[in-house]
Amino acid sequence: MKKYYKLLIPGLLLIGNLTLAQTTLKKFNPGKIWPDNNGVHINAHGGGILYNNGTYYWFGEHKVEGDAGNRAQVGVHCYSSKDLYNWKDEGIALSVSSDPTNDIAKGCILERPKVIYNKKTRKYVMWFHLELLGKGYSAARAGVAISDNVTGPYRFLKSYRPNPGKLPFYPAGTPESEKVNVANPANKSDGFFCRDMPGGQMARDMTVFVDNDGKAYHVFSSEENFTLDIAELTDDYTSHTGKFVRVYIGHQTEAPALFKRHGIYYMIGSGCTGWAPNAARWFTAKSIWGPWTYKGNPCKGNESEITYGGQSTHVLPVEGKKDAFIFIADKWVPKNAIDGRYLWLPIEFNGDDISINWRDSWSLNDFKK
Numbered sequence: 489m490k491k492y493y494k495l496l497i498p499g500l501l502l503i504g505n506l507t508l509a510q511t512t513l514k515k516f517n518p519g520k521i522w523p524d525n526n527g528v529h530i531n532a533h534g535g536g537i538l539y540n541n542g543t544y545y546w547f548g549e550h551k552v553e554g555d556a557g558n559r560a561q562v563g564v565h566c567y568s569s570k571d572l573y574n575w576k577d578e579g580i581a582l583s584v585s586s587d588p589t590n591d592i593a594k595g596c597i598l599e600r601p602k603v604i605y606n607k608k609t610r611k612y613v614m615w616f617h618l619e620l621l622g623k624g625y626s627a628a629r630a631g632v633a634i635s636d637n638v639t640g641p642y643r644f645l646k647s648y649r650p651n652p653g654k655l656p657f658y659p660a661g662t663p664e665s666e667k668v669n670v671a672n673p674a675n676k677s678d679g680f681f682c683r684d685m686p687g688g689q690m691a692r693d694m695t696v697f698v699d700n701d702g703k704a705y706h707v708f709s710s711e712e713n714f715t716l717d718i719a720e721l722t723d724d725y726t727s728h729t730g731k732f733v734r735v736y737i738g739h740q741t742e743a744p745a746l747f748k749r750h751g752i753y754y755m756i757g758s759g760c761t762g763w764a765p766n767a768a769r770w771f772t773a774k775s776i777w778g779p780w781t782y783k784g785n786p787c788k789g790n791e792s793e794i795t796y797g798g799q800s801t802h803v804l805p806v807e808g809k810k811d812a813f814i815f816i817a818d819k820w821v822p823k824n825a826i827d828g829r830y831l832w833l834p835i836e837f838n839g840d841d842i843s844i845n846w847r848d849s850w851s852l853n854d855f856k857k
């Protein structure tokens with residue numbers, strides 16, 4: 489009997505290895521369970537992806553089971569991949585604190601983490617939307633953490649509301665009527681802007697974007713989500729410089745994702761309906777400082793009015809492929825947050841216009857050569 493077990497165990501391991509080899513993924517299957525190298529559904533929601541030295545790193549919210557799972561019980565999860573289909577679990581990159589007085593205390597809300605690499609300081613910089621423990625969504629802060637290693641551990645630096653006391657930057661030619669009148673705010677969003685000027689602007693759903701010249705920008709829903717701010721970061725990427733523009737003022741926009749193609753800036757976002765899906769929207773500009781033009785819904789076909797059940801989080805340029813950009817969205821499952829799904833879809837270009845179509849299954853080979 490003993491001998492039998494000795495044979496059986498390596499046999500099982502072999503079968504295990506074969507099973508893993510057979511399940512190597514070669515396609516994206518939007519909305520389906522996405523197993524990592526351990527066969528566990530990837531747990532990196534509201535995420536962003538950094539390409540670094542031949543490897544992609546996916547950072548996202550680690551959710552737990554049940555409806556409390558949308559609060560940060562663990563931290564930011566990191567995965568790595570060479571091919572974008574198969575992801576290795578790299579563990580928790582930023583852990584929440586067991587000290588309830590810490591800004592990133594266990595049970596706080598820590599959403600939409602994004603990591604960028606600073607060539608000058610050689611640090612990896614993680615930005616995220618932070619809500620302090622027990623305060624709902626009222627704190628509306630930007631949080632930042634840094635690391636010497638891409639997969640972490642990241643060290644929490646600070647959290648705050650950006651750009652206190654600062655007025656927006658107005659590109660030459662901005663009509664006076666479009667400038668915020670601090671003495672007499674013209675509308676609701678200008679009112680929120682003025683209300684928050686002393687302590688800094690609200691910062692909720694967010695992304696970060698690094699331009700070709702190495703300058704980085706923090707893009708976030710502000711003014712009770714009625715405006716998007718695009719704000720310049722300092723050279724070390726860990727603070728705001730005070731220079732920012734307000735985009736699509738007076739409309740509630742969340743879930744910004746920014747990318748650049750042929751010198752043109754693109755931003756995709758969503759409306760504001762909690763965890764429920766709504767129509768995506770896109771914007772374009774010739775300069776990061778605008779003017780940004782609203783272009784409507786990039787999604788086409790069935791369920792395009794609800795972004796196929798998802799909400800944008802990131803647009804990923806595919807390395808080594810010309811004009812290949814992947815639209816990445818979360819299909820939230822608020823009653824069991826850990827079961828949230830990922831929708832990855834190719835962005836299609838018609839001249840400088842974009843569109844997104846549903847695919848049950850697709851691969852990088854589907855991009856035009």
Ligand code: DGJ
Pocket residue numbers: 534599600693742743761762763799
């Ligand atoms: C939608 C946002 O995009 C998410 O990140 C999250 O903040 C939910 N709202 C909360 O309802």
